[in-house]
Amino acid sequence: MAEAPEGLVDAERGLVSRRIFVEPDIYRQEMENIFARCWLFLCHESQIPRPGDFITTSMGEDPVLVVRDDGGRVNAFLNVCRHRGNRLCRAEDGNASSFTCSYHGWSYGNDGKLVAVPNLEDAYYRELEQGRWGLMPVAQMDSYKGLVFATFDPSAPPLVDYLGEMTWYLDNFFDRCEGGIEVVGGVHRWNIGCNWKFPSESFGGDNYHTMWTHLSAIRVGIGAGVSPASTGGGNVVSSAGGHGFQTIGPSDVKDPPVPEILEYEAFILPEVKKRLGPRRELLNPIVGTIFPNFSMLRATSHTFRVWQPRGPEQVEVQAYVFVDANAPEHVKEATRLMSIRSFGPAGTFEQDDMDNAPAAGRCPGTWS
Amino acid sequence: MQMGLGHESFDEDLMAYASDFRISESFHRRFYGRWAELMAGRPSRI
Incomplete structure (x- = not known):
């Protein structure tokens, strides 16, 4: 893995300087080197x-x-x-x-x-x-x-190559049933006082925080929580392109805990497994990030969002609710309601994250 | 970002780097590794 300019990142040793979350010069370089080049x-x-x-x-x-x-x-x-x-x-x-x-x-x-x-x-x-x-x-x-991407870089590799093997992981969210998905409702836009990388990395692989940051919501039954039948399986998968997904065991369930949704998910499971093939028998992706700033979730909520950089310590969230296009209308509505109650500016889970991310990113100028 | 360091490998069945345990900072290292490559002006990776 590469050394960042001035040695700010040592990925092999798991070390990151906090300067990359606050410094204006680094942020400006990100606009040129990352956001002007990536899909x-x-x-x-x-x-x-x-x-x-x-x-x-x-x-x-x-x-x-x-x-x-x-x-x-x-x-x-x-x-x-x-x-x-x-x-x-x-x-x-x-x-x-x-x-x-x-x-x-x-x-x-x-x-x-x-x-x-x-x-x-x-x-x-x-x-x-x-x-x-x-x-x-x-x-x-x-x-x-159905996911539209663009790049400012005329020499960037084709999109399908940029996504690589992560296309299968995307299929678990956006192509698990005939007809794919559709967006319901409008966009939720709001700002969080943190660097764009914080929420992006959190969705891609931070399952460490879930049972602590969101413990109160899980305890009162708002979230999918941990099913008594959970195998505790799953892992974190990632690619050299910086994309990643959090997964659970293939038979574990973390769908929104609403009867209509759980019944629907059980009904479509055979079709889902057939479309996704043998790899779905090994794991079940539920949260992920496509580098640099596109994330998705289908545990507790069905949402995808873009973490739009708005300065070194400001991110604008653009969040959407998605449903299977051919799902019954009452399932779509149940999914929409559950999604905005858990994730979004008024969502119980999202508010937990919105409290931690700014505080974690902010640091005194003398300590980096 | 050191959780699970050394307890991850490329899994041919998953066609991805995979952590041994379900909780890991394996992705974080890949995410910031990619970030560092791009910030250093390395070519686009396929």
Whole structure:
């Protein structure tokens, strides 16, 4: 494993300097070396099913507009007007055939082309090369099982190679039943006063904290807890690409403790095992992170989220609830309710984490 | 991040590094190892 600049990380000995969670210079370098190079999660295709559907998100700190054009193709552009750099679309989501900048009125089609410029004839003398000033697309965009990713790096490896063997682990969340998944409800966005790496690493592999940080919720029966029938199996799996998943034993259950959900999960289990193949007989992935900042959970809650960096000690969470697309409506609703009660800005479990992460990341300047 | 250090290996059946026990900081080391590679300007890893 590599040494970080100035020896801040010694992964082989399990040592990390606390400077990487607070220092502005390191954070700025992360924007260039990590967020401008890695494949980053944008959205699930079920969030933008119709022509004109769009969402706004970000890649690192760069605002991005993800929109399905009139031809049905999904595009991702910098959400920035090419005239003076103003934020183009201010809405979180919606449906639009065009986007008009609030500053001077330049308008773009949902395919990114510049379609209208005020005073084009009298002020620009029709000399503006409109074809040159469409929205800036990301360098590469691709999807895996409905999960849309993009990168600013034109030389980045293909998405499926970037994910590698972790695709099977993703299938445990997003392709375990015919029809895949869909997002229900909207997005929860909120800020936590900690570095983006804290929640990202926690989802990827910190099952150490669960029975301590969340003990009160587990004791009152809000979470999946530990089933008396649990084998205590499972392990932490990870790849050299920095992705990782927490797993439990193949027959262990950590589904949301709601009768409708437990009954549904038991019903679909044969199909799930058939689709996922022999590896599912060895383990059951329930929480994970795709490097650098896309995480998912299907124990207690069904949520995926992006940990958007907003400064060295600030992360914006964008969290969604997902369900099997072909699940009965009452199961979808039970999953949605259980998910927001446990994870989300008002979620019992999430509040436990939101208390610890800022305190763990903050450190006095003289002690790093 | 030293929990489970030395008690992990690449598992051919799982096609991933796997901790011997279900509680481990094995992933943390992989996560920050990758972070360090990228911060050092190493090429994209497949």
